[in-house]
Amino acid sequence: MVREKAHVNVVIIGHVDSGKSTTTGHLVYKCGGVDQRKLEKFEKAAAQMGKSSFKFAWLLDKLRAERERGITIDISLLKFNTQKYSMTIIDAPGHRDFIKNMITGTSQADVALLVVSAAKGEYEAGVSRSGQTREHALLAYTLGVKQIMVCVNKMDLTEPPYSQKRYDEVVRGVKVFLKKIGYDTNAVPFVPISGWTGENMITPTQKMPWYQGWKVRLREGAETGKTLLEVLDSIKPPPPHIKKTNQILHILAV
Template sequence: MNKRSFKYAWVLDKLKAERERGITIDIALWKFETTKYYCTVIDAPGHRDFIKNMITGTSQADCAVLIIDSTTGGFEAGISKDGQTREHALLAFTLGVKQMICCCNKMDATTPKYSKSRYEEIVKEVSSYLKKVGYNPDKIPFVPISGFEGDNMIERSTNLDWYKGPTLLDALDQINEPKRPSDKPLRLPLQDVYKIGGIGTVPVGRVETGVIKPGMVVTFGPSGLTTEVKSVEMHHEALTEALPGDNVGFNVKNVAVKDLKRGYVASNSKDDPAKGAASFTSQVIIMNHPGQIGNGYAPVLDCHTSHIAVKFSEILTKIDRRSGKEIEKEPKFLKNGDAGMVKMLPTKPMVVETFAEYPPLGRFAVRDMRQTVAVGVIKSVDKKDPTGAKVTKAAVKKGAK
């Protein structure tokens, strides 16, 4: 346990591999309460290999807590051109996480300790970057903390008496209550699927839109598998219905674990059921690509919980990123800083939706060479009906009632 800077992360680090490397790998769901909210920490891992977990994690978050290393060298590395602080902030904004809290961490290890001038320098630099990304830094609290010593995490610290703002816990209490789109049709991207002895198959994920309840007949896109929901639970309690924002497990009848995968999307079979996309058109912004991107480019798309290679089949237009106006038709290439409309073809069946109808399923990050090379939103989807989709006995019985 000599990894001094990982004291608080230790609570979340459950996997042995993570413990040995001293980094947070899979998205740990960890709960605590403030006076106002039940909080679920989706511990989006701050380590380059794990950005794809971060992408699926951030797309479920109501507020991003950006942890900044305040030490000499640590901050500079994070905010450098290819640093993690920058990439995480950009992803959070692109993936629709509107609210942010910045924590200037490791204040116990600045020179001198708990340095006010270091804090001010960081606030100034990070604010200017966050503004470029699209956030309004005036609305973002910058909380100086030491995760290791516990300063300003829960209670005000005398070591930081020059700071008059909220503690981390206070800042979490002050976030605006997120609006939940419960009146839309159900979309619940699967994060995992478990087989639980004596219960059966239990898919797990966050309700993004609509509601899910026991007795409902759900269709999983893109396969079209249709079955009945037996029970829904959250935090080990049975629910009569789950609403947007709820991270739930639900038990389905007559379905084998192998029939469902992460990235599949549960939907109400009677209300705009989710289908696979034959192709879709997106507005993308290229941000970290060393060369140029032309027709035929085939990177990986991270959209909600799915992680699938897609082909840029046609670059339709190049557009001005500020105004959204078309600059050029059918450009040969897009390069860093360019924005364009692109027709994309998934290499495997995948569910996506337009950003206008289902925002959480309509934004994505483009990954290549182990980094995020572009981000985008989906403007239109050409959906296809599944062939030979399995409908379980439970669903048939339910439908006949």
């Protein structure tokens, strides 16, 4: 008898334009949660609107206003399986005008994946006073999401591309505010990726030879890996008695 995989709800958080929807859509596609025909449909529709780079994001951003403005407004859900888990990905809006929707999604999550753009000026915008990177992390912690992972995204857009210096700069900055919030940064994996090209999402990167992988220290022992998928499989599901209900997620998915 095949043993049923444990279920985990993962909320994707971060500043607007950090690449959350593109990363999520691309990841789910690579993991088999979306078929090629569906992706081709969105690829064609996005191209017709002159937004070809949004093909992965449109797997989640289904409202007309979201597609026209190029931002996520409401929370969206996609399900897929990793080697260890059955996952529901909750893509939360990054724009401050839709913070209530972000809170709704985060309140249902077991784990948060914070997406931070490494592109020039975008990291700085996210951690500025009007940015949402810090606020999203703080809200996640306040809402009881004590397990967080960090994707340093858009590594293909650093100067030069896939810059170790830029990656290290972003990681240092994020660690500072995560620690202030209350997270144990020794238990937080950081992984450099490109949500658009797929670099280091499923298979180890060939374009960042300086990257030796992520390592976290947990009560259960050390965990190591290189890719985003390995980060997801390193999640420690909450005990059944504190696991959050899927009721709202089921309603939203209908």
